[in-house]
Structures are given as structure tokens and as C-alpha cells.
Amino acid sequence: MAGGKIVIFSAPSGAGKTTIVHKMLEYKEFNLAFSVSATSRAPRPGEENGKDYYFLSTEEFKRRIENNEFIEWVEVYKNQFYGTLRSEVERLFSMGKNVVFDVDVLGGLNIKKAYSDRSLSVFVKPPSIEELRNRLMKRGTETPDSLKKRLERAEFEISLADRFDVIIVNDDLQKAIDETRKVLAKFLL
Ligand code: ADP
Ligand code: 5GP
Helix, strand or coil, X not given: CCCXXXXXXXXXXXXXXXXXXXXXXXXXXHCEEECCEEECCCCCCCCCECCCEEECCHHHHHHHHHCCCEEEEEEEECCEEEEEEHHHXXXXXXXXXXXXXXXXXXXXXXXXXXXXXXXXXXXXXXXXXXXXXXXXXXXXXXXXXXXXXXXXXXXXXXXXXXXXXXXXXXXXXXXXXXXXXXXXXXXXX
């Protein structure tokens, strides 16, 4: 059975990673399935449990940490936990899929370390912090407080970009999609 490869996408929040990942999932020849993470943050309008994330209470998230159910987890923002469930990755591999991850930079580097022989790590870089702010404001999902937290963390995340296998600058979206598609084709096909 084919499959079993891993593609990791990391980026500061608002860089366009989700948009690019959704596009890659449409290219059926890549045989990609999205690893649904668990999080303790509240769902945004339109987000579905089990599709975008497994939404857990903070208590339930911590219980699962204790239970060793995560391959990796990070408190990305204060009191907001995100993590990759072992059960999720096993489920997708057993279906013969290549698995795509949308995780923060620390999670991305950890997953790369765990699966170094069969993974490709991609960093999606925004053209600037100012443009990141514009995109997050336009997306309309953040409060002034969460916007501030995301922009503060973005500087730290961008400083780790060089540790990824590939950097895609998402200035012109179509160009970024085409470039990502080429890189994935080389790795997966
Ligand atoms: P992330 O998953 O990295 O947080 P999203 O994919 O949600 O980012 O993108 C953040 C916002 O920016 C979305 O509203 C998206 O439509 C928009 N966006 C993505 N790429 C571009 C681009 N190249 N130029 C302008 N806006 C973009
Ligand atoms: P958001 O709240 O915008 O959906 O995600 C915030 C950040 O958490 C993003 O950088 C996203 O990639 C990251 N994230 C989502 N799932 C996981 C995960 O399972 N592990 C880690 N380490 N980060 C994750």
C-alpha cells in the first residue's frame, strides 16, 4: 500500500497556510489526508468538530497529555493548547494516505525530527508583519487581544524559518500555490 509520507506546514497565524493546505488537498494525485489536531481554543464560526479540529476543554486536553495520547503538543498561546493525536495519524496511515500537518513551528520541527526519513517540512512566510496584520484583520476572526498575541508570536516563528526544508513566500497567492504544488509533486510522486 502506498502512502506513509508526511508533509508538515508551519507558519505564523495569518500567513495563508490553511488556504494553501486546502488547495493541496484538492490535488488527488497527492493522496493527502489532513491530520485533524486537537485544541482547547473555541471554534470559529464555520469550524466543525472533527473536521477542522477536535475541540476539547482544557481539562480534557490535559487529561489526554497525562494519558500519553499526543505525538506532540504545544501551548501555542497562553492557555490555548494544540496537539497531534497518535490515534489520528495511525488512522490516516492505516488508510494508505500521505498525511499533511498544519502545526505551529515548534510542533513542525518536532514532527520533522520524529519522522525525518519520510517527511518534508514547509514554512509559509508572509511578505511582512504588516501584511500579516492586514490579513488577520480582514479574516475577522481575532479580538484585539488575540491579534496582538498572534503578531507577537509571529516574530519568533519567522526566526525559525531557516530550519525548515522549504520556505514558500506567500505574497501572490496563486504563485505560492503553484510553487507549493511543484515542491510536493517532487517529494510525493
Ligand atoms: P493561516 O492558516 O496561516 O492562519 P489563512 O489561510 O487563514 O492563514 O489566511 C489568512 C487570511 O489571509 C485569509 O483570510 C486568507 O484568505 C488571506 N490570504 C491568504 N493568502 C493570501 C495572499 N497571498 N494575499 C492576500 N490574502 C491572503
Ligand atoms: P489557529 O488557532 O489559528 O487555528 O492555530 C494557531 C496555531 O496553532 C497555528 O500555528 C497552527 O498551525 C497551530 N496548530 C494547530 N494544530 C496544531 C498541533 O496539532 N500542534 C501544534 N504544535 N500546533 C498546532
